[in-house]
Amino acid sequence: MRGDSFYFVNFLYLFPCRYIRYMGPENQTSVSEFFLLGLSEKPEQQLPLFGLFLSIYMFTVVGNLLIMLAVGSDSHLHTPMYFFLSNLSLVDICLVTTLVPKMLVNLQTHTKGISYAGCFTQMYFFIIFACLDTLLLTVMAYDRFVAICHPLHYVTIMNPRICGLMVLMAWIISLLISILRILMVMQLSFCTEREISHFFCELGEVMKLSCSDTLINDILGYIVTCLLGVLPFSGILFSYSQICSSILKIPSSKGKYKAFSTCGSHLSVVSLFYGTGLGVYLSSSAVHSSWKISVASLMYSVVTPMLNPFIYSLRNKDIKESLRKFIDRTASSQ
Template sequence: CIYFKFVFILILERISICMESENQTYMSEFLLLGISEKPEQQIPLFGIFLSMYLVTVFGNVLIMLAIGSDSHLHTPMYFFLSNLSMVDLYLVTTLVPKMLVNMLTHNNAISYAGCFAQMYFFLFFICLDNLLLTVMAYDRFVAICHPLHYVTIMSPRICSLLILISWTISILNSIIQILMMMRLSFCTEHEISHFFCDLNEVMKISCSDTLINTIVVYFATGLLGVLPLTGILFSYSQICSSILKVPSRGGKYKAFSTCGSHICVVSLFYGTGLGVYLSSATTHSSRNISIASVMYSVVTPMLNPFIYSLRNKDIKDALKRIISGTASS
């Protein structure tokens, strides 16, 4: 919380400096056009997204409570899973509440500072989500390919260091992207064809030259998108090779079952992200891009708790104990 407050203050201070610059056109607010501009669709969409948000909050909080309350789950795999649930919770909270307020009040305005703050935290959490999935793949690689050295390699110190590195990279990426955006000027166009302040959509309405920004975005996407995915694919290639060497069918199933949930989450995350990329490359409709963005920014964090709880016996047992304990009390 202290970190978020500090970063938010820095963003506001930087925004004030940019606004006071003589070359910066003052833009007090933007308009988020959302998923649909039809008034009759606002109430149904409000109900759908409110339900999705509540399910996401409830599911991820339950996962964190289950892991925190059960000493048997205090292992590196579940430590990373609890961090992933926390990040997913923050990610949807960055986007959905503002969208719900806009739908309810029929006011699509978002302040300049609010837009850049939302942009910063979205970039931060989506990057951290990506890196955590990579760290979790590495954890499964060590557990299956080097089981005798697992405790030594994945010590609490190493696990904490991996989380710290993920946070540091995400923070640096977000700060660089936002600082690059703050150099842009915004003239008369202030309508963002999205349900949140997406980096690419905000760049589209700028009246400045965005070539450098585009280069930075593509470089960061390639570095923080392709490299982690390559690491995940390499880890699972080694995992598959090790599993195939297991003589018994039961041993193969047990080894693969520890990776099943993570494979589903990775496929969902990168599959929906690739869908957004292909939508932006093949269509000029910002509305279609907004709908595709819902999949990886809202639907994926909602489904992750169900994927892990339904496919993981330890999580299901811990959740049953929490529910039974709550019911008895």
């Protein structure tokens, strides 16, 4: 079962890249490459931006990797909550790796170009990991809901098989949606306009460059936004409304604090992710400044994955203790 799932996921993961290679620019469009305008076109700002984003990337990778190592090395953290957290850390590493290295290369070489296939590949992986972020945060909210509202049935409901199935379904849904969106966009024609007013190949910005009708893609975009934006967020709000209701019924203030502290970190991450994501949506609707939209996108796609490890490690004594033990073991073995 596990092997079949692995090969199925790998097929879905690699198929679009092969499809892009065979359905290249010569068949679908007259454009062979796009140009990413980035956050600034001023030469004197390229080096500071390179240093900033290199630091953000290193902090993100190291921070999330430490979370994964802490969870994997400590048997006390082999629980559903930390299992989902380690998966979220993996997805955050993949998300920033999809976006930041290409940005760093362009900043370092003072170039803006990205190939047609490279642009669509970046969009494909970005959609996957953005969808996974949303679904994993929703699953984590459900985990906290079961833990606080149904504690006697927690072990039965959130057993390892169910947790693994939830993560697998999140991957499959994200992969299928990404494949569908990319294949639909690949049907568009791109003529003379090649400048993308963003620091990465953002789907909406790429579609603006098309000289063919994007109505079907727009409708599909609204449907996906509802399925992976509105519905998961509604599920998170429902979970926390039930959690707050259960916490208020706890007689002691100490018990209330202990119950709320178990979901405080997750609530902070959800607020940050959806707050910045909503900021992107509102800014794209209210303002027409590509720079402001890029900065808003930067917050949820790059900055939020960097802050997640700090939020969980600073607010969670178990994670801090596990990290301390891991660092001590590593230092003593050298």
